[in-house]
Amino acid sequence: MKYLYRTFLILFLFSMYTHTFAMSVSLVPNKATVSIGEEFYVDLIFNTENKNINGIETTLTYDSETVLFVRAENGQSFITHWIVSPIITSPGSISLSGITPNGFSGFLNSSEIYDRTGNISRLVFSPKKSGQSVIVVNRTLVTENDGEGTPATINPAQVVISIGVDIINSEYKLIDIHKPILSAEIVKDQNLYNGQMTLVFNAIDKDSGIEGIYIKKNKEWIRITNPYTLEAKTSRGILTVKAVDFSGNTATERFFLPGYGSFWFYIILATVVLGVLIGFRFLYKSYGKNKFKKII
């Protein structure tokens, strides 16, 4: 029997030696116990375990009777391009999916060791009634950055929040002093978007995350979704796009629509017009009203 134990011990040690740690997701709240009305957040954290991944897709479920989903802050996220930014798809269910171009395996942190974990999203909730509230991240699909999108499934995880009977109405707010970074392009191609002029965009905010993207139309800001089909005549060929983060910081960009000339065309045109006006003023001042009329 001792021989049998020894064999199993060797096999066990061998299995320990060959064991490799698996990728995982976890939910990390800023508070385990909260009061009614006291906003709290849960960070959805991904541990790469040194794997290089570039895509993630998952759903979270929560008890919509006890907590209210307020918003998702993606400022600290390693996901840079959201296919579906965290959104409520049904009561008590949040879906999200996005990619990191060229892959992610962890951050090189100048003050700490190489950090294998990354924040997917910070989800802000507000407690509605006392009791226990369970937030679950369901099975998560990730894709490896190997050129073939090799999928891997990550096991679910959950966190339990205790909600007391006290009522403390307080908002969670991250200190955010940075402007968002806005990237946008106007596409006009017969083979794309039914040949219509279309605005495609992506915005990143390193702190609180992007609240929304807006365009100026008839002196009013209108919230848009990606991609956005532009009308044939928009503000005389100039389109103003604004990214706003959850703290109210903004980044604005102006685009000259195709067919209305380039940016430099307008600069040169404005310079010529200004030059002509200055010239007329010079003539007017030099020759007086009557002579000026004769000249022109």
Add this chain to the structure above:
Amino acid sequence: MKRFVKSILGISTVLIVTGFLFSFTYAQYTESSNFKIENSLIGIMEGGISTSSSFQYISSSGQLESGQSDSTGFGSNAGFLYFPIATTPVVLTTAGNGAVLVSWTSSIGTLGNVTSYSVGVATLISGTYTYTNVGNVSSYNVTGLTNGTTFYFKVRSYVSGLIVSESTAVASTPTVSSSTTTTTGGTVGSSGSSSGASSSASVGVTTGATSPGGGTGRITFSGRAYPSSKVSILKDGTIVVTTIADPKADFSVSIDSLPNGNYNFSVYGQDSEDRKSTAYSFPVFISQSSTINIGGIFLSPTIDVDKSEVKKGENVAIFGQSVPDSEITISVHSNGEFFNKVKTDKSGVYLLNFDTTPLEIGGHNAKSKSAIDTEVSPFGATVGFKVGTESKKKEITSCTNLRGDLNCDGRVNLVDFSIMAYWYKNNKPPANVDLNNDSIISLIDFSIMAYNWTG
């Protein structure tokens, strides 16, 4: 019961050992006029020919009993001889007060897992380095250093005590209060990362990224690409700066005014024929007023083939570009893996006419890596070809070969992402959008696009 279990285990052990022995006993002996190896097992994994003026010896031999076979002329150690290699760790140093924190990424081994690391320190870039074995960890705080003196650090990785890679040297000067960080890596080698980086550029990040407070950082990238080629740096998927490598293929580029936060930088190059390299990503955290140097980046060679299908037995040309006068290892993957080595010319161009005789009918892939001095690049992208009954020239299509370039503009960027997002989870997407041909746009299609992202 005890005796029964013991018997079963004993019989199993005998069967396994016997099977092992029989699997090796088919070999014949190898001999020459000078020496003889009985029951040799020749297995070429990767590598060349061991040779001297008196004998030539290909790969390794297997010997079933321990001990050393020797004579007055030569000795042969028993066992399977293997030569693991590994990627060079990316090393980051943070200067402190009389100390420097050295951290690094894991070194990925081939033919063996990296089991430990050592950190070397010297006062001159050329050494001599004093190494400390730190075990299988990813950071080490070097203490007892003199403030104001510049020290150089290297990290070695080991497989069972054998050195398999060594980082380039990283400088750091401990001070009373400092937040300067330096990073190196992406290659296997030990030459100085900063030397020879004669093509340089610098850019300030301004579009919507100004920081009203909290400090900003600077990051510098340097390494090897292709001679006089374009090198692009992406920040969070958007090109922020491009530079041109010098005729020796060296490049260096900096980005200033980065607000604090996490960034995902990536680097890729385009060769003289506009073929793009695999992108390398560097997710970093920029802290207040920090300066990060990422040196020793060695972009893998570009690669292409002249035929989409080649008649079995005929040659297929495998070519591309890398650093001038470097050694290119080309791997052709079939049921087995075939390794070939060629040299690049003064322009960094390489060409291998590969005989397809040993390949089976069907699809095959080729990839390449480059080595110069002691630096070795990782393997780059794969290129596919078929072995069949006739040869077909690879056609240059109206669109690029980039998977994910949906609007055929030679780039994979936001526009392509937007087009794919439009078809997300929709049935019957266009064939050019459905990158894995499964009739639906899913995360896998986006993943393929993300891999090929050029910004």
